[in-house]
Amino acid sequence: MVHTSFPLVSVITPSYNQGNYIRETIESVLNQDYPSLEYIVIDGGSTDDTLSILEQYSRTDERIRFISEKDRGQSHAINKGIAMAKGEIIGWLNSDDTYIPGAIRLGVEMLGRHPDWAMVYGKANTIDESSRKISDYYVAPANFKQLFDGCMICQPATFIRKNVMLDVEGVDETLHFCMDYDLWIRITQKHPIGFIPYPLANARTHDTCKTTTLWSSVGIPEILRTSVKHYGSISKTWLLAYQSHHGDKGLTGLLHYLRNQSTFDCLPTVTNMNRYDDSWVPPRFTVTVESDPGCPVNSLLIKGRIPPESAPHLPLYFKFRCTVQVDGQPAGSHIVGSSFLLNIPVQPMNEKCEVEILSSFFLTSSDKRMISFVADEVIPLSAEESNVIKTILSSSVLLKIG
Incomplete structure (x- = not known):
């Protein structure tokens, strides 16, 4: 009826x-x-x-x-x-x-x-x-x-x-x-x-429902992708969920996780840099980045450190300056410590650009090289990725540098 x-x-x-x-x-x-x-x-x-x-x-x-x-x-x-x-x-x-x-x-x-x-x-x-x-x-x-x-x-x-x-x-x-x-x-x-x-x-x-069996392997990746898709970033709630199941692998670890889950549509790439095979960089560190015209590079993320054993004389709270140029034009300077995460804004005029970082600190290695710091990660970021990183850095969720 x-x-x-x-x-x-x-x-x-x-x-x-x-x-x-x-x-x-x-x-x-x-x-x-x-x-x-x-x-x-x-x-x-x-x-x-x-x-x-x-x-x-x-x-x-x-x-x-x-x-x-x-x-x-x-x-x-x-x-x-x-x-x-x-x-x-x-x-x-x-x-x-x-x-x-x-x-x-x-x-x-x-x-x-x-x-x-x-x-x-x-x-x-x-x-x-x-x-x-x-x-x-x-x-x-x-x-x-x-x-x-x-x-x-x-x-x-x-x-x-x-x-x-x-x-x-x-x-x-x-x-x-x-x-x-x-x-x-x-x-x-x-x-x-x-x-x-x-x-x-x-x-x-129950033991066989999705929330129980797929939360870590499928649920968290989908939620993070969905959040970035609609909001351009990730909230404290979902960051803590990620950490609780995948550990604190740091900000760059989270970034690689998101990339592996195909969270971002297109990514700029490093095509050349003068970093040595052991990841040390010279005082004049240059990085060439190429990107798609529809998804230009927005910033360059560098995870760097000075290993204590290489410079035991440095004070605990040692700081030095990194002066940046993009395509030969001044792009600011940054004060960093012996362990740092540096996110350098990049606004290239072309699809290919060169970023130059001049360090105020350097030393001589055992093989007579002039070196400044170890660059463990050099990651060019799209605007979408940069926004996610900035939001996370401004949140109250504590992520390790790397």
């Missing part, structure tokens, strides 16, 4: 081998006290008892329909469900999560009261394998700016207008972990959203 006085809600569940939990998920949807509901399960070709459970419910309740076929993952499944959905409002409930009674009715009611809201979300619980509450899920009011600091929206506790989902072109299928976080960011870039301080859903955690 169709209840025309209530907007149709389409609940979408992506599913793959969650037979242990999907029955409870289905019951939490079909037992809602909301009369205008369709339930779409997009199964990725489960090999456990998921299909027999879905067939059982689809035979007895016309509100539920499902497809089962190989797909490209959870994000692809959600987009397939959106394309099939007939409702004005979309609910996204994973196959191991559950709704709290009354969740859909309350979500629809609040969207009706606030026609400017693109989506509404509420509080949630974290539950275990046996559906016992573990804790309150961290949820708080959010907008585009606040989402930079972290994700304070619980995905199963959200209800989204379908026209908004279509407006932002659905879920990003290149993401396999933080596709929901990315979706909230894209929605809040264009629309206001609403928060209601009532519990709407239970998010289940």
Whole structure:
């Protein structure tokens, strides 16, 4: 029976081998006290008892329909469900999560009261394998700016207008972990959203869920890429998450990590420099950098040091000056210590430029070379990378120099 006085809600569940939990998920949807509901399960070709459970419910309740076929993952499944959905409002409930009674009715009611809201979300619980509450899920009011600091929206506790989902072109299928976080960011870039301080859903955690198994290997890299993509930088929250799972490998270590995860679109490169094979540099250190016209070099990051054994006479707080020229033009000077990270602004006129660093300190090596410091890292940075580095340096997260 169709209840025309209530907007149709389409609940979408992506599913793959969650037979242990999907029955409870289905019951939490079909037992809602909301009369205008369709339930779409997009199964990725489960090999456990998921299909027999879905067939059982689809035979007895016309509100539920499902497809089962190989797909490209959870994000692809959600987009397939959106394309099939007939409702004005979309609910996204994973196959191991559950709704709290009354969740859909309350979500629809609040969207009706606030026609400017693109989506509404509420509080949630974290539950275990046996559906016992573990804790309150961290949820708080959010907008585009606040989402930079972290994700304070619980995905199963959200209800989204379908026209908004279509407006932002659905879920990003290149993401396999933080596709929901990315979706909230894209929605809040264009629309206001609403928060209601009532519990709407239970998010289940167990040994085989993504949050447990893929957080370090997939989750953190995707979150850092997503943050840089939308905000051009990384918040303290996500830096601490990176550190807790990958250790403090320093600022340059983080930079290499981000590069290895293809976080940045294009990168300038060093094509020539007069650094010696043992990484010592002469008092006149020259670096040639080349970059793409659409992604010019923005700064040159140098991690340098003077090993104590090479100059034992130097005082503890020794400082010296590095004077910089770019393509023969003065580009400032910098005071550094015996261990330093120097980020030199570079504004080249051409795709190829030469940076010259003149050091006020030098000594003679055992093989009679004139040397100044060890340059462990020489990394030309794009504008995008420079912005990330500047934000991190200005944050309260303490990263080692290297």
